[in-house]
Amino acid sequence: MIILRLMLSLLILSVIPACQTSQAQQKLNDDKAKRADLHYQLGLDAIHKGAIPKAFEELLLAEKINPEQPETLDAIAYAWRLRGNNKQAEAYYKRALKAGAGSATNNNYGSLLVDLGEYEAAVKQLKTALEDPRYRNQSLAFVNLGDAYIGLKNLDDAVASYRKAHMLAADWSYPQLKEAQAYVEFNRPNYAQALYETLLRNEPNNQQALAGLISLLKQEHEEALLRQYIESFIKNTSDKLQQAWAKDELILLNKQKR
Numbered sequence: 001m002i003i004l005r006l007m008l009s010l011l012i013l014s015v016i017p018a019c020q021t022s023q024a025q026q027k028l029n030d031d032k033a034k035r036a037d038l039h040y041q042l043g044l045d046a047i048h049k050g051a052i053p054k055a056f057e058e059l060l061l062a063e064k065i066n067p068e069q070p071e072t073l074d075a076i077a078y079a080w081r082l083r084g085n086n087k088q089a090e091a092y093y094k095r096a097l098k099a100g101a102g103s104a105t106n107n108n109y110g111s112l113l114v115d116l117g118e119y120e121a122a123v124k125q126l127k128t129a130l131e132d133p134r135y136r137n138q139s140l141a142f143v144n145l146g147d148a149y150i151g152l153k154n155l156d157d158a159v160a161s162y163r164k165a166h167m168l169a170a171d172w173s174y175p176q177l178k179e180a181q182a183y184v185e186f187n188r189p190n191y192a193q194a195l196y197e198t199l200l201r202n203e204p205n206n207q208q209a210l211a212g213l214i215s216l217l218k219q220e221h222e223e224a225l226l227r228q229y230i231e232s233f234i235k236n237t238s239d240k241l242q243q244a245w246a247k248d249e250l251i252l253l254n255k256q257k258r
Contacts, residue, residue, distance in 0.1 A: 036066035043075055047082070055079050070101035074108060086116060103128070103135035111144045119151035139169035143178055155186045173199055177208050184216060192216055200229065204236035207245065214249060223253060 043058035056079055062072045077092035093109040110125035126145040130138060146161035159182060165175035176199055183192035193216055199209035210233050217226040227250065234246045 032065055036062045036069055036072065038062075039065065040069070040072045040075065043072075043079075047075070047079060052079060052082055068099045070096045070099045070105065073099060074101055074105045077105075077112075078108065081112060086112060090116075103130075103132045103141075104137065107135075107137060107141045107144060110141070110148070114144060114147045114151060117151065119148045122148040123152070139165040139172060139175070142168065143175055146175075146178055146182070150182055150185065155182060155188075158182050173203060173206060173209070177212065180209075180212055184212070189216060189220065193220075200233075204232065205239070205242065207233075207237075207242050210246070218256075223256070227253060 039058045039062035043055045043062060046052070046055035046058060056076075059072060059076045059079060062069065063076060066072065073092050073096035077089045077096060080086075080088040080092060089112055090109070093105060093112065096105045097109065106125045106129035110122045110129060113119070113122035113125060123145065126141050126148060129135060129141045130145070135141070142161045142165035146158040146165065149155075149158035149161060159179055162175045162179040162182070166172070166179075169175070176195055180192045180195040180199070183189070183195065193213065196209050196213040196216065199206050200213070203209065210229060213229060214226060217223075217229075230246050230250050230253070234243050234250075237243055237246070
């Protein structure tokens with residue numbers, strides 16, 4: 001009995017240091033994660049403020065502390081993309097996905113692949129992003145998917161994707177702008193004009209829609225109609241820069257008429 005008690009005592013004494021070591025390691029890991037997250041948040045803030053060197057400083061420090069944090073790797077990829085280094089951006093997106101990144105990174109990487117002209121690979125990434133119904137930025141993913149289909153010369157699927165994006169974000173005019181641009185690219189000017197005009201009826205101060213319509217109506221030599229739209233835009237916008245831009249367009253239109 002005495003021997004049994006002694007063995008139990010020794011067993012307990014051996015377990016206590018192991019527990020203490022485990023707790024200490026967990027605390028160390030928690031502190032490490034907190035420090036990495038702090039630098040990650042500071043990096044994101046710097047990106048939003050346009051302070052790219054500061055963003056790299058913070059994000060690379062976060063990566064050094066926690067090399068396999070998907071959000072950090074995704075943010076570094078975006079920072080490299082802002083710098084115009086798509087090769088580095090792609091490498092970090094791949095690392096983020098390997099580390100377990102979710103739909104946001106699939107969407108971001110898909111968008112990069114569209115810019116790189118790798119349209120089939122882009123479709124694959126973007127469809128993966130859209131497989132998760134919880135992903136909150138599905139409207140942007142559908143826009144990017146539409147762009148990928150444009151690259152593949154598939155107007156029907158591109159239009160379907162843009163319309164899904166608009167359905168998910170009815171107050172966001174960008175998907176309709178992309179659809180109108182697609183019609184222009186595929187030589188469907190009547191569809192494009194109708195969509196630009198619809199956008200301007202809903203948003204009379206939509207400069208992008210007017211810019212698209214100007215380009216289209218100039219090709220169609222519809223100067224009188226174009227002048228009406230530009231003058232209406234000037235009346236409807238209170239933004240001085242937009243007014244100046246539209247007035248310059250009128251000047252250019254008058255010069256062309258001469």
